[in-house]
Amino acid sequence: MVSIARKNLLEDIPRFLVAQAGIMFAVSLVTIQTGIFKGFTRSSAKLISNSTADIWVASDTMVYLDLTLPIPLADLNLAQRVPGVDQAEPLIASGGMWRHVAGDIAPIRVIGFDPQGQLFKPQNIVQGSESELKEPYTVIVDTNNSSALNVEHIGDKAEVNSLPVQVVGLTQGNRSIASNPYMFTSLESANSYLSSGKTATLSCKSQVGSTDIQCTNTYVQPAENSTPTARPLASTDPITYILIRAKPGQDLQILKQRLQAAIPNTRAYTRREMRRKTQTYWQERTGIGYLLGLGATVGIIVGAIIVGQILYSSVSDHIKEFGTLKAMGASDWIIYGVIIEQALWMAVLGYIPGTILCVGVAAWTLASQGILILITPATAIMVFGITVVMCVGSAVFAIQKVTRLDPAIVFKA
Numbered sequence: 001m002v003s004i005a006r007k008n009l010l011e012d013i014p015r016f017l018v019a020q021a022g023i024m025f026a027v028s029l030v031t032i033q034t035g036i037f038k039g040f041t042r043s044s045a046k047l048i049s050n051s052t053a054d055i056w057v058a059s060d061t062m063v064y065l066d067l068t069l070p071i072p073l074a075d076l077n078l079a080q081r082v083p084g085v086d087q088a089e090p091l092i093a094s095g096g097m098w099r100h101v102a103g104d105i106a107p108i109r110v111i112g113f114d115p116q117g118q119l120f121k122p123q124n125i126v127q128g129s130e131s132e133l134k135e136p137y138t139v140i141v142d143t144n145n146s147s148a149l150n151v152e153h154i155g156d157k158a159e160v161n162s163l164p165v166q167v168v169g170l171t172q173g174n175r176s177i178a179s180n181p182y183m184f185t186s187l188e189s190a191n192s193y194l195s196s197g198k199t200a201t202l203s204c205k206s207q208v209g210s211t212d213i214q215c216t217n218t219y220v221q222p223a224e225n226s227t228p229t230a231r232p233l234a235s236t237d238p239i240t241y242i243l244i245r246a247k248p249g250q251d252l253q254i255l256k257q258r259l260q261a262a263i264p265n266t267r268a269y270t271r272r273e274m275r276r277k278t279q280t281y282w283q284e285r286t287g288i289g290y291l292l293g294l295g296a297t298v299g300i301i302v303g304a305i306i307v308g309q310i311l312y313s314s315v316s317d318h319i320k321e322f323g324t325l326k327a328m329g330a331s332d333w334i335i336y337g338v339i340i341e342q343a344l345w346m347a348v349l350g351y352i353p354g355t356i357l358c359v360g361v362a363a364w365t366l367a368s369q370g371i372l373i374l375i376t377p378a379t380a381i382m383v384f385g386i387t388v389v390m391c392v393g394s395a396v397f398a399i400q401k402v403t404r405l406d407p408a409i410v411f412k413a
Contacts, residue, residue, distance in 0.1 A: 025354075047179075089243045095108070096194065145370075336399050
């Protein structure tokens with residue numbers, strides 16, 4: 001029966017190739033959509049991956065990683081005095097406006113950390129080092145954001161919120177699809193960037209003989225030679241997070257409760273909880289998961305329709321051969337086995353090239369755009385199972401035609 005299945009499948013090569021193209025389309029669409037969703041979810045917590053902290057302390061208003069209110073630096077001293085805390089470091093993460101010397105502007109995510117600290121380091125630094133951030137107004141950016149920021153080399157200059165920027169380092173793979181480009185800098189520089197900008201003055205005047213008062217806003221840029229020095233942070237300066245390293249053997253859940261009790265208006269999260277909270281926000285509170293799932297569903301439907309049509313047409317073309325088998329005493333299950341085997345061959349032969357294509361696309365996308373399309377072994381197994389179910393399910397339509405087959409059809413002219 002194996003020869004019959006293969007013969008029916010390969011008898012018409014153009015039809016066979018059309019069927020495999022349809023299955024490849026379905027496999028590719030499901031794999032890519034699933035990979036994009038998983039890659040997006042992982043990249044949304046990319047900043048957390050740069051940290052080795054056991055616990056993150058944030059404002060109790062935090063919604064996810066990039067949406068929270070600041071807390072005062074004075075809270076850092078409170079955290080350091082909590083029993084069970086081995087080390088505490090501040091982290092600043094807030095939005096800014098990048099302006100290249102050519103005049104182009106782009107949104108930026110300013111990430112301020114202690115270059116001499118131990119709980120946060122930019123990953124995959126390919127040029128320069130974080131030690132060079134000791135100089136004021138020096139930054140590290142990611143190579144995958146070079147086109148958006150219009151920088152390519154160490155030494156390139158720009159402005160952020162009216163203050164100068166000099167690129168002293170480049171990373172690779174620190175791009176988050178869910179966030180603006182990251183700009184790593186020291187705490188002092190980050191505080192200066194976020195507190196700088198245009199100064200607004202309100203002037204009002206009334207015309208003689210009239211009670212109407214006209215007011216205008218005048219925005220004054222800082223003078224070119226008035227760049228302020230990046231000063232050390234004061235206790236009242238805002239930070240975004242406090243990174244905590246626990247002492248060896250310390251129960252993190254108990255330490256979380258101590259930190260929340262010692263620092264008012266804050267919540268503490270383990271690194272895993274912080275990552276899950278951010279990823280859950282993008283998965284459940286946005287339409288991204290729905291849209292990607294819809295695309296994958298469309299791929300499955302299209303693939304199933306194509307496979308069903310090909311198998312039904314194949315059965316119709318060989319209806320007399322199937323009638324001969326039934327007339328010779330072959331059971332329905334034997335004939336069903338031939339059709340299902342055809343479906344399984346189509347599933348395997350469509351899945352393998354489709355998966356290879358997706359892996360190649362994912363590697364090219366990561367290398368050229370820095371966008372992660374995450375194709376894990378679990379994803380590959382899941383997609384293969386979906387492909388088999390899709391093809392075998394499509395075979396049911398062809399089986400229905402054989403079920404009603406009268407063996408006497410062999411003797412008809």
